[in-house]
Amino acid sequence: MASFEPVTSVVRALTVLRIVNDLDFASIKQIHKLSKLHRSTVLRMLETLMHEGYVTRDEQSGMYRPTGKTLLLSRGFDEKRQLSQLASPTMLAFRERIGWPSDLAILDGHEMMIVETSREYNIMAINHQAGVRAPLLLTSLGRAYLAFCTPAKQEKLLATLAASSRSVNAAARNDPAGVQKMLEDVRQKGYAIPDPDFNSSSSSGSGLITGFSVPVFCGGEVFASLSTSFLISAMSLEKGVETLLPALKETADTLSELISKNYG
Incomplete structure (x- = not known):
């Protein structure tokens, strides 16, 4: 049993990363639908993951996709x-x-x-x-x-x-x-x-x-x-x-x- 309650923001970020990884190319709308998170929360999690190098945004389509850095997690x-x-x-x-x-x-x-x-x-x-x-x-x-x-x-x-x-x-x-x-x-x-x-x-x-x-x-x-x-x-x-x-x-x-x- 964990000593503390889960950190909500971490749970949300991991949820978003998992969805992006599963879809390969994901829109905010798709992530919102699958995660049940508010769109603003999805965007905040995506920007955090982009800052850390785990997600990138395609400028032409506006879609998000995982980077090679996610391979380090496995x-x-x-x-x-x-x-x-x-x-x-x-x-x-x-x-x-x-x-x-x-x-x-x-x-x-x-x-x-x-x-x-x-x-x-x-x-x-x-x-x-x-x-x-x-x-x-x-x-x-x-x-x-x-x-x-x-x-x-x-x-x-x-x-x-x-x-x-x-x-x-x-x-x-x-x-x-x-x-x-x-x-x-x-x-x-x-x-x-x-x-x-x-x-x-x-x-x-x-x-x-x-x-x-x-x-x-x-x-x-x-x-x-x-x-x-x-x-x-x-x-x-x-x-x-x-x-x-x-x-x-x-x-x-x-x-x-x-x-x-x-x-x-």
Whole structure:
């Protein structure tokens, strides 16, 4: 949940930019109709976007169109899409091998973000689609990444989490020693499991699904984390680790090699 109410002018400017981008050539009348904004507001947003270089006006037709600068806004998305396309075949092969799906997530800000998943649209897809964010301290994806960070990076991330007021980061504020113990356990075992309470919450599938994660490395440093998930009714977490961990680690090693050679 956002800490503040959305800034109305920013929302309006983004709405106008999206419409111009969708239409390629757009008139004030078209933008007004699609955005439901007053014409004077549309004009003010367009002039602001022109000032910042994202929109230009054709002098002959009076129509507005996006500039090449808008491509800069998709740079991060394109990088993530490249990673998704790179990882997808390996993750699908893993699913065919073990019969359960996997998720690949990278650090985005101070959370993990799923960039690729081999889940089909069913109960296993609950809250695990590409683009979904996962808390660092409560999910196996977050824990696997955080545990294998360099000490300096881990310290910086934990300090940021401790300064946050979000409930998902409470352990960093209230029990830093417990967090360090948990991370050391992850490093020793080589894999991470989710927080039991968080995993049984409605936001994570109402306790129907469990799983675990391992780190994915690039250039000797942790780059992402890879998880596999399965129905608790099919097997316990302990049995899942015993059965699936070797294959998950092997897949993570394959992804590490692919990413090191081809990504970026």
